[in-house]
Amino acid sequence: MMEASEREVYRAAIHGDREAFEMIIRSQSRPLFAIAYGILQNREEAEDTVQDALVKAWKSRWRVRDPEKFPAWLCMIARHCARDVFRKHRTVPLSKMPEIPGSERPQTTIIDRHLDSALASLPELHRAAISLRYFEEMDYATIENRLGLTNGSLRGILGRALASMRKQLKPALASEQS
Amino acid sequence: MKIHDEIDNYLAADLHSDLSDEEQNALHAHLVECASCRQAHQESKIMNSVLEEKFANEKPDAAFEQRMLAEFRNRIPQKNGSVAKFIVDLMRLRATQVAAVAAVLLALVQVGRMITGEGAIRRNELANSVDLYQRSAATQSSNGRTEADADFKTEQRAKLAKADALQPGRELNNQKRPAKAAQFSDASIAPAAPNSVTGGVAGRMATLAPPAAQPTAEEQQSKDENELHEMASTSVPAVAAPPALANRKLIRNATVDLEIVSFDDARQKITAFANEDRGYIATTRSEKQANGKLKGQIVVKVLPENLDRFLQKLRGLGELKNQTLGTEDITKAYFDTDARLKNARVMEQRLVEMLKRKSDDINDLLQVEKELGRVREQIEQMQGELKFWDSQVQFATVTISLAEKDMEEPAKFLLKERAQLALYTPEVEKVYNDLKALASPKVQITNAQLDRDNTGRVSARVSMLIAPEESDGVISKAKAMGRVENFQVQTERVAQGGEGMSENAKTKRDKVELNISISRDEQEQAFQQTTLRVRTSAVDEKAKKLRDLAGKQGGRVRTSSFSRDPDGREYANVTLRVPMKNYNALIQSLDSLGKVENVSVQRQNRSGGQIDEANAPADLSIQVYSQGNIVSSDTGLIATLRRTISQSAGAIMWSLRMIGVAIAFLAPWVIALVGIIWLARRIRSRRS
Structure with a gap:
């Protein structure tokens, strides 16, 4: 349950209060960025996606009837947008991403590159969950709410995701440790 | 195993601290058992930190x-x-x-x-x-x-x-x-x-x-x-x-606490290690404990760059109890002092030049001389300081505290014996004096007291310390002085100079502490109490015989009473005390007195101690009684006659009394009637 004041803000935003919506932008754009980044693995694209998602949300805000569901709905829009961008632009496999000019810092280490490819091999929902967890340090219940998951299913998702990454990264981690 | 199948989920939730306390405990319990899960746990921790690092780098900026x-x-x-x-x-x-x-x-x-x-x-x-x-x-x-x-x-x-x-x-x-x-x-x-x-x-x-x-x-x-x-x-x-x-001036020092098997071995090895790493042993100190174990401290100086390797080697010597590694950065102080030293040298130079100029004023000269002395003292002090620092920086100091295994092992054991003896005797004072007479250099009386209370009961207590070699003799002597009611020995093994077990430590007997309490045997509680009744015709005679029997069996009559009730029944109550060994014989002999009835025996099992059962007292309380007259004086022919006569006499007396009453009731009426008739006759006779 969200607090009454928070709910009031969401209600006002649904009813077209621009100030309220801007307040929501301030508080929610980081989780949205986390989701977009999780799917796209690229900061610039993720930022643009968040922008698109916010504009889309403002335009179709009247569709939400329950203020409680507003944050989850925002996250859904962000996920859709990110997925669209991903399908449109991504023809290059992610493992070659570091070569794309201006995308990442050029001086990424081997382990970072391995990490990127391991992340890329995960399903997009798992990536979004991971980045919400590591960017925003959200607790499990909030992440489940935002991603529209049933209660308790996140543990399984994160468990599988981390396990599969662990298996892929095993050699790289071992080399870094030694 | 539930956790093992879902280990990935548990590990992820553990990293993100989403586990409940119960789940956490269960997970940790499982990790202790399962090596593969432990491995996975380690790996996921590493990966978590890598992920955290990566995402921290990619976080959006403040704007x-x-x-x-x-x-x-x-x-x-x-x-x-x-x-x-x-x-x-x-x-x-x-x-x-x-x-x-x-x-x-x-x-x-x-x-x-x-x-x-x-x-x-x-x-x-x-x-x-x-x-x-x-x-x-x-x-x-x-x-x-x-x-x-x-x-x-x-x-x-x-x-x-x-x-x-x-x-x-x-x-x-x-x-x-x-x-x-x-x-x-x-x-x-x-x-x-x-x-x-x-x-x-x-x-x-x-x-x-x-x-x-x-x-x-x-x-x-x-x-x-x-x-x-x-x-x-x-x-x-x-x-x-x-x-x-x-260029940094760093003083490195370390302290290591080791538990080793042999001190000398360890010292030789440390010497060898120090030589390998181009260091030397600065001081050694060792100390022998009471239990023969060695303990000591060795201070080693090694080159700072070899310090880590040296510490690694030390670990092989024995069990590492404690290790600290400290680094002190004296760079700033060192270069400050260095700069001040340079300044002071310049000052010295200038003062020397001043002296060379040969001023006329003696006062000035003295002033300059004094100042020069002060500056030179400063220079020396600072040089000394720098030299000290150099030596400290050049070598790292490792202080190794060594202690041999089982440092705490006791040196010897002391066997402490404490004995409690309770005696019963008819003559308390005699035994008390006898006990006191046992005193000798090896038998020391620490406490002796004789009590007599208001009712004239006497009791005594004697405590003594006996040298171990004399103890058995003295105790058996004391036991012979009376009837032993209770004898308890407590033995305690006290470790000295350490704690715990030791295979080599000697055991020594300490002085024996003996506490004796003496009381009159009357005060002693009976070991066994018996009550019984003996039916016989001649009570007085049989009671006398009973007392004789008791005397024969070493018993003592404590109370005796005789009574007779109006119906001719006679009772003799006798309480006796006999030693337990004669008890059975006495009971057997009671059959000769008459018919034994209502036997009840109560035995008190006293806890602890050694009881001299054969001599323990047994109390008997015996009632010898006769049945008295079978027909009571109120029954029988004569009594019936007597009752009949007395009752008929009573009845006659009663009817006589009733007749008297009737006469007293009727007489006035009769007299009045007779008077009236007499008057009527007189009146008739006068008319005729």
Whole structure:
């Protein structure tokens, strides 16, 4: 349950209060960025996606009837947008991403590159969950709410995701440790 | 096993601290058992830290929300048209007409609020962005990133990059990367972040190694717009750093506590290790404990660069109990003193020149001489200090505390015996004096007391300490003095000079503490109590015989009573005390007295101690009784006759009494009647 004041803000935003919506932008754009980044693995694209998602949300805000569901709905829009961008632009496999000019810092280490490819091999929902967890340090219940998951299913998702990454990264981690 | 199958989920939730306390405990219990899960746990911890590091690097910067807002405002400008759309939106939301009207009213209010409130926000925003713009312009000379990009979006990104440059501390956690060097250079020309650690380090480096820092600054100033160039320049301080570090004056010392098997072995090995690492043993000290174990301390000096290797070797010697490793940075103090020393030398030079000039004034000369002495003393002191520091820096000090295993083992054991003896005797005082007479150098009486209470009962207590070799003899002598009621020996083994077990320690007997209490045997409680009845015809005679029997069996009559009731029944109550060994014989002999009835036996089992059962007293309380006259005096023929006669006499007396009463009742009437008749006759006779 969200607090009454928070709910009031969401209600006002649904009813077209621009100030309220801007307040929501301030508080929610980081989780949205986390989701977009999780799917796209690229900061610039993720930022643009968040922008698109916010504009889309403002335009179709009247569709939400329950203020409680507003944050989850925002996250859904962000996920859709990110997925669209991903399908449109991504023809290059992610493992070659570091070569794309201006995308990442050029001086990424081997382990970072391995990490990127391991992340890329995960399903997009798992990536979004991971980045919400590591960017925003959200607790499990909030992440489940935002991603529209049933209660308790996140543990399984994160468990599988981390396990599969662990298996892929095993050699790289071992080399870094030694 | 549930956890084992779902270990991945548990591990992830554990890393993200989403486990309940129960689950956490269960997981940890499982990890202790299962090696493969433990491995997975370790790996996921490493990966978690890698992930955290990566995402921390990719986190949006502080101005992220501002950019989002600005872009949003840019793309959705405030227009009149939006009000119309707003109303349409609301119309869709509210189905009923009334609600629509209310919504329109609300919208109007909102619009009014927005128009007034919006202006203020806009102005703020404008000022903000102007400020941002100015700041970006100010740093453009050093950062020099975008000149041609007029596009709004890319300009925002330039601000982001600049903000990164202004916050070198933000990247502090990725120290493995060469980017660290770039921070150093950034911080040295941007003192805007004085609190940042890297800034401080770079500042110190600049003072320590001025020739290294100089080119960096020049490089920074002449930096052009090329990013790659910036990358190249950062490598300069990175190379310059190690010599600056080598110039550091660091005192390293370590303390190690080891538990070893043999002290001498360990000392030899440490000597060998020290020689290998080009060090030496400074002091050794050892101390022998009471239980023969050695304990000591060795101070070793080794070259600082070999310290870690040396400590590693030490671990092989025995069990490591404790280890501390400390480093003291005296760089600043050292160079301060060095500089002061140089100043003092110059001063000395000047004073010497002054003396050479040969002034006439003797006072001046004395003054200069005095000053020169003071300065020279200072110089020597500082030289000494520097030399001391040099020696400290040159060698690292390792203090090794060694203790042999089982340090706590006791040296010997002391066997302490404590005996309690309770005696019963008819003559308390005699035994008391006999016991006191046992005193000798090896038998010491520590306490002796004789009590007599109001009722004349006597009891005594004697405590003595007996040398171990005498103890058995004295105790058996004391036991022979009376009837032993209770004898208890308590033995305690006390470790000396340590605790726990020891295979080698000797056991020694200590003095025996003996406490004897003496009481009169009457006071003793019977070991067994018997009550019985004997039916016989001649009570008095049989009671006498019973007393004789008891005397024969070594018993003593305690009470005896005789009574006879009106019906001719006779009772003799006798209580006896006999030793237990004669009890059975006495009971057997009772059969000769008459018929034994109602035997009840109560035995008191006394806890603890050794009881001399054969001599323990048994109490008997015997009632000898006769049945008396079978027919009582109130029954029988004579008694019936007597009763009949007395009752008939009573009846006659009663009827006589009744007749008397009747006469007394009738007499007045008869007299009155006779009188009337007599009068009538007289009247008739007179008429006739």
